[in-house]
Amino acid sequence: MWDKRNALELAHQLVLWRRMFHSNPELSNEEQKTSLVIFDILTSMDIEVQKFASHFGLCGIIKGKYPGPVIALRTDMDALPITEANDVPYRSQHTGVMHACGHDGHMAIMLGVARMLSLCAGEFAGTIKLIFQPAEEAAPVGGAGFLIKDGILDDVDAIFGLHLWPDLPCGHIGIRQGALMAASDRLNIKILGQAAHAGQPQYGVDAITIAADVIQGLGHIMNRQIDPLETATLSIGKIQGGERYNVIAQEVVLDGTVRTLGEEVRKEIPVKIKRLLDGITAGQGGANALDYQYGYPVVNNWAEPTQLVIQAARQILSSEAVHDDVKPVLAAEDFGNYLLKTPGAFFWLGCAKEGHENYHLHSSNFDIDEDTLVVGTKIMYKTVLMALAHYEKKRNLDAANQPVLTKVGYGKVGTIGVR
Numbered sequence: 001m002w003d004k005r006n007a008l009e010l011a012h013q014l015v016l017w018r019r020m021f022h023s024n025p026e027l028s029n030e031e032q033k034t035s036l037v038i039f040d041i042l043t044s045m046d047i048e049v050q051k052f053a054s055h056f057g058l059c060g061i062i063k064g065k066y067p068g069p070v071i072a073l074r075t076d077m078d079a080l081p082i083t084e085a086n087d088v089p090y091r092s093q094h095t096g097v098m099h100a101c102g103h104d105g106h107m108a109i110m111l112g113v114a115r116m117l118s119l120c121a122g123e124f125a126g127t128i129k130l131i132f133q134p135a136e137e138a139a140p141v142g143g144a145g146f147l148i149k150d151g152i153l154d155d156v157d158a159i160f161g162l163h164l165w166p167d168l169p170c171g172h173i174g175i176r177q178g179a180l181m182a183a184s185d186r187l188n189i190k191i192l193g194q195a196a197h198a199g200q201p202q203y204g205v206d207a208i209t210i211a212a213d214v215i216q217g218l219g220h221i222m223n224r225q226i227d228p229l230e231t232a233t234l235s236i237g238k239i240q241g242g243e244r245y246n247v248i249a250q251e252v253v254l255d256g257t258v259r260t261l262g263e264e265v266r267k268e269i270p271v272k273i274k275r276l277l278d279g280i281t282a283g284q285g286g287a288n289a290l291d292y293q294y295g296y297p298v299v300n301n302w303a304e305p306t307q308l309v310i311q312a313a314r315q316i317l318s319s320e321a322v323h324d325d326v327k328p329v330l331a332a333e334d335f336g337n338y339l340l341k342t343p344g345a346f347f348w349l350g351c352a353k354e355g356h357e358n359y360h361l362h363s364s365n366f367d368i369d370e371d372t373l374v375v376g377t378k379i380m381y382k383t384v385l386m387a388l389a390h391y392e393k394k395r396n397l398d399a400a401n402q403p404v405l406t407k408v409g410y411g412k413v414g415t416i417g418v419r
């Protein structure tokens, strides 16, 4: 039974859970204790929990009274290698590790939904999968891939996820159909020259001057060779090279990332980069090696699941607080992997505190308005119930439109039309 007392208790519990996770952050692929704690909490709610041999992810499984659709929710579990700058009672107890991306809040919300669903199990038809995913921050190989490989989506009708979002105030959400967040790929360019005395550059090949031309050229690719109406950006975040002030540099390494919203332009860019590299390095007598790694795909929200989130949110929040066509961002999320083949939607849950300075995700000062935990839990819970009803209806319609196979004559199987 769900009543007002339960709701108050849960609001308090959500804050306790979030603070517990916040104080005890663990890095990607090291979420062992987090996983154990979640396992204990879910089992204390009498929820069946699936463990995995090769990672710390978990899947809570809540079965309704009757068979029906399978709806999955996903939270991430990992923290970042950042030292927390906030002076709060629940600050990180692990120096150099911090939940600076809000995954502590995502886990608390998931447990809140688990609590609400476990109390009303039996009142719905279908199954809910609560996916706790490790290593979201471990791009280009995020934890979503581990779980997909383990077959987590094989029976799932639709999947939903959220991210705390400091660009929106607490009590607001942001979503859009189609591309919400970017594909994130990584490029690593090695430029090879030939060392020589700085006073005799003619005996060497300067990897630094080649690198300078390459960086300029990369900019030209982005603003001259890509359709200006496409969304794409390339940033080199790290350069390493040279040995000594008076030696011509033998080697320079450029490390960067490419963000795109369209699959075609995503595939075009590495081809153009390689052409540019070969041209510039050959022209100056050097050589190059390009390591281009495709990382997370675009978070591409499906139409029906997006509408379900919007409708669910409008039942909880005022319609002005439901931003249903937000501008995408070029940050990435490995939730995009779940959406490649399975219908689903991802939304941003506002967490900015009114009257306070609010810091961006991955900031050492990042913190949230904890009232958002209740908002997120309610929207996710509502979304699940609406999705169960929606996909149950869809299954029935599909079944009604299936040709009926029946025996005709002496054991021959034939189609006798559409019911």
Ligand SMILES: [Zn+2]
Pocket (backbone or CB within 6 Å): 101, 137, 361, 362
């Ligand atoms: Zn992050």
Ligand SMILES: [Zn+2]
Pocket (backbone or CB within 6 Å): 076, 101, 102, 103, 136, 163
């Ligand atoms: Zn995150």
